[in-house]
Amino acid sequence: MEGLGYLGAGIGAGLAAIGAGLGIGNAAASAAEGTARQPEATSDIRTTMIIAAALIEGVALFGEVICVLLALK
Amino acid sequence: MRKKAISRILALVVPALLSLNSPVFATTGQNEAPVAATAPVAPASVEAPVAAPAEAEAAHAEGGEEKPGDLIMHHILDNHTFAFEPFGEVHLPRIEVAGYDISITKHVVMIWLAAILLIVIASAAGASVKKMSANQAPKGVANVFESLVDFISNDVAKPNIGHGYEKFLPYLLTVFFFILVCNLLGLIPYGATATGNVNVTLTLATFTFIVTQVSAFRAHGIVGYMKHLTAGTHWALWIIMVPIEILGQFTKPFALTIRLFANMTAGHIIILSLFFISFILKSYIVAVAVSIPFAIFIYLLELFVAFLQAFVFTMLSALFIGLATAHEGGHDGHELEASGHH
Helix, strand or coil: CCCHHHHHHHHHHHHHHHHHHHHHHHHHHHHHHHHHHCHHHHHHHHHHHHHHHHHHHHHHHHHHHHHHHHHHC | CHHHHHHHHHHHHHHHHHHHHHHHHHHHHHHHHHHHHHCCHHHHHHHCHHHHHHHHHHHHHHCCCCCHHHHHHHHHCCCCEEEEHHHEEEECCCCEECCEECCCCHHHHHHHHHHHHHHHHHHHHHHHHHHCCCCCCCCHHHHHHHHHHHHHHHHHHHHHHCCCHHHHHHHHHHHHHHHHHHHHHCCCCCCCCHHHCHHHHHHHHHHHHHHHHHHHHHHHHHHHHHHHHHCCCCHHHHHHHHHHHHHHHHHHHHHHHHHHHHHHHHHHHHHHHHHHHHHHHCCHHHHHHHHHHHHHHHHHHHHHHHHHHHHHHHHHHHHHHHHHHCCCCCHHHHHHHHHHHC
16 A cells, blocks of 8 residues: 555646647647748747747646655655 | 568567566565554654654665656655755755745746846857847857747737837847747756746746736826726726726736646646656566557657746736737727628
């Protein structure tokens, strides 16, 4: 039963990674599409995408940090 | 031709590696016993943390191993010794003032190093820019600095803060270059990532928080600031909106803190984990085929992340300042109206 904390940390880290991957993947896909449709707006789209990716990543990192704390406790 | 040569080299190298591999595997069986013998020492060292270093050294002498996890944490966390592995180590002084530990640790040294580097490089670049005539292109260090400063000023500060962005440029540029140099110093051998320490990132985020709040007060005055907290909603919703908005002021720097800290720490953990795979499996093949190429790949990725995180921190700081100082329904609305008329 003592190993369950590690199991939870591992599963949690994986889930956080899945969530961040899906989120940033979606953002990047839409950005690529937008750039293809309107190449002159490339720099604006890139900036918006990086901000969105950073925010999504932030939430995922909260999850990862909690998992690390769980594994190290 | 080349393919044949490569396959010939592989044919030579792989059996050699395999033959190297087998004695290692043979010795692991013998190692098993001393490791088991030293195992009971571990709980004792937990009970007596003061005696831990001595016991760790003893374990080293016996040929026992430290756990990879401990080694990784030792590398990531702040401590009082600066280790130059084969050449020995420098013990940093422990200073305590009125019960507060203000000793100079590894990360403090790295921060100072970053500050000194920045002062030297930036003043050199500034001096060479001052000496230039108007129609002369900058060279060397000044050129690198100009491109980065130009990028921060025109692509980060201007679009996000808008009118009056020049006031915030010194802060944004300082934060950008400081984080960048700290991140890069962590990637050179014997270095440590000061930005991988949550205290450092929290301090940086606190600066952003103070700049944001002060500039919001300056831009709107105390009444305007209070109005900002209600987010322009009906008064019946204020009981929900005001706490959310106040909380929002604090989540922004908190998110900045965790983002930079976790990003810089995670990269180092991944690189070290990749290295320790070969030590855990005790195999040269894994070292050559997995550890080294993947660690180099992650290292190069970390070089990119060092720039990206410095950029993201600066960009989000600019964005928060811009949000705090924006005049609601001000020039943005006029622009929309103007574009509508065309």
